[in-house]
Amino acid sequence: MAGKNIRFDVGHRVTLDELEAQLRPAFLAGLAGDAAAYRYFLDHVSARLRAYLRQQLARAGRPDPGEAEDVLQETLLALHLSQHTYDPDGPVTAWAHAIARHKAVDHLRRTGRHAGGVPIDDVTHFLAAPEPVSSDARLDLAKAMANTPERTRRLIEQVKMQGYSVAEAARAAGMTETAAKVAIHRGLRMLARALTKAPPR
Amino acid sequence: MRTQDLISLMVAGQRPVDTGWLGRATLAAAGASLAAAFALVVATLGPRPDLLSGGVAQASAMKAAFGGAVAVVALWAFLRSLRPGARAAHHLVWLAVPLVAVGLFAAFDLAQAPAGAWSGIVFGRNWLACLIAVPLYALAPLALLIAVAREGAPLRPRLTGIAAGVAAAGLATVAYSIHCPEDAAPFLATWYPLAMAAMGALGALLVPRFVRW
Numbered sequence: 001m002a003g004k005n006i007r008f009d010v011g012h013r014v015t016l017d018e019l020e021a022q023l024r025p026a027f028l029a030g031l032a033g034d035a036a037a038y039r040y041f042l043d044h045v046s047a048r049l050r051a052y053l054r055q056q057l058a059r060a061g062r063p064d065p066g067e068a069e070d071v072l073q074e075t076l077l078a079l080h081l082s083q084h085t086y087d088p089d090g091p092v093t094a095w096a097h098a099i100a101r102h103k104a105v106d107h108l109r110r111t112g113r114h115a116g117g118v119p120i121d122d123v124t125h126f127l128a129a130p131e132p133v134s135s136d137a138r139l140d141l142a143k144a145m146a147n148t149p150e151r152t153r154r155l156i157e158q159v160k161m162q163g164y165s166v167a168e169a170a171r172a173a174g175m176t177e178t179a180a181k182v183a184i185h186r187g188l189r190m191l192a193r194a195l196t197k198a199p200p201r
Numbered sequence: 202m203r204t205q206d207l208i209s210l211m212v213a214g215q216r217p218v219d220t221g222w223l224g225r226a227t228l229a230a231a232g233a234s235l236a237a238a239f240a241l242v243v244a245t246l247g248p249r250p251d252l253l254s255g256g257v258a259q260a261s262a263m264k265a266a267f268g269g270a271v272a273v274v275a276l277w278a279f280l281r282s283l284r285p286g287a288r289a290a291h292h293l294v295w296l297a298v299p300l301v302a303v304g305l306f307a308a309f310d311l312a313q314a315p316a317g318a319w320s321g322i323v324f325g326r327n328w329l330a331c332l333i334a335v336p337l338y339a340l341a342p343l344a345l346l347i348a349v350a351r352e353g354a355p356l357r358p359r360l361t362g363i364a365a366g367v368a369a370a371g372l373a374t375v376a377y378s379i380h381c382p383e384d385a386a387p388f389l390a391t392w393y394p395l396a397m398a399a400m401g402a403l404g405a406l407l408v409p410r411f412v413r414w
Contacts, residue, residue, distance in 0.1 A: 030215065031217070031218045031220065032217055032218075033215065033216060033217040035212050035213075035215055038211075038212050038215050039208065039212045042208045042211060042212065043208065046204060046208065069204060072204060073202070073204055073207055076204070076207060076208065076211070077207070077211075078354070078414065080211045081414075082285070082353075082354040082414065083218045083220075084218050084219060084220055084222055084223065084352075085220075085223065085283060085284045085285060085353055085354040086220055086284065086285075086286075087220065087284050087286075087287055088220055090284075090286055090287060091286070094286035095284075095285050095286035096286075097286070098285035098286040098356055099285045099286075099354065102285065102356050134203065134204045134205065136203075137202065137203075137204065140202070141202035141207065142202050156210060159209060159210060159213045160202075160206045160209055160210050163209075165213075166213040166214070169213075178216075180213075181213070181214050181215070181216050184210060184213055184214030185214045185216075187210075187214075188210065188211065188214060192414075196413060196414075
């Protein structure tokens with residue numbers, strides 16, 4: 001259930017520094033391989049990004065939250081696959097915002113006319129109240145993974161749907177945990193490639 | 202797929218991340234292309250025979266220093282441009298330092314010569330050869346830098362391309378300094394920056410085409 005274990009203090013307006021203080025340690029720990037910290041980071045940054053992207057797309061004349069969810073998923077994938085581009089000396093919020101903005105612009109450009117150009121924004125637009133409740137995405141990412149090998153697909157199903165830990169799923173597939181992670185990584189890369197080629201809905 | 206499921210997948214696939222990799226890759230690409238460019242210059246044109254004689258050695262060192270300074274500035278801007286959230290464009294402003302330095306030397310030299318001799322000094326005996334050679338030797342370095350750029354996340358691919366092209370031209374200038382037969386500062390201040398600008402334009406064309414993420 002989305003948001004079950006996440007507590008969001010939606011009544012309190014945060015400053016950019018507070019948001020940075022919340023996200024940065026989690027992200028740094030995630031970079032070092034701490035799965036729980038990485039999940040914390042992704043859960044919280046995705047809530048922020050969801051609100052941000054809904055706002056930005058609405059301002060560009062696209063108020064559909066399903067469309068914003070598509071761009072959010074594309075953004076999260078980009079964040080995940082581009083982690084190595086983050087400069088540890090800089091703010092995480094600026095890094096994540098820059099990627100989200102890039103993906104929003106890309107999406108608007110790819111899916112046709114955007115009325116009056118892309119809205120100008122800076123990283124403080126991140127500070128709208130977070131939106132932890134997701135909409136249904138319109139793109140079917142699962143279909144985009146149809147070309148992955150059977151073994152990888154089963155692995156991913158187990159991790160995603162049945163809540164297996166990656167260690168358990170790896171054991172079930174007869175792989176080492178590292179091999180399972182590599183397989184998942186390849187699957188996610190394939191997903192990202194499919195998204196950049198996906199026709200507009 | 203629900204976003205929550207996508208997140209579960211990403212968490213499951215998470216392994217330790219090396220944020221220093223891009224910097225090391227850029228350095229390796231620059232080093233490898235410099236070595237390759239030197240080898241190519243030696244193999245194709247050969248070093249000029251009077252390379253080690255006093256005045257020539259000094260002039261060649263200055264050309265190499267010029268190319269090296271341009272390469273360092275452009276490589277730094279290139280690397281920054283691959284990291285979202287890091288401002289990169291303003292780093293290119295530092296290119297003014299080597300360009301103005303060479304420009305001042307050139308102006309000084311021209312001031313010492315009669316105006317009628319200027320065009321002869323600027324064009325030298327072989328301006329077309331130098332103008333063609335530097336971009337040619339810069340092609341492989343540019344290709345290597347584009348390969349590195351594909352691993353980054355450039356938000357402004359044209360800017361990344363300009364930085365890569367100028368850096369490649371700077372590296373080629375360093376390698377070519379052991380052969381280039383023209384030593385006059387006005388010659389250098391004219392044709393090398395032109396070659397660098399041409400490579401910058403080429404980079405700006407190629408990077409958006411080859412780097413998608």
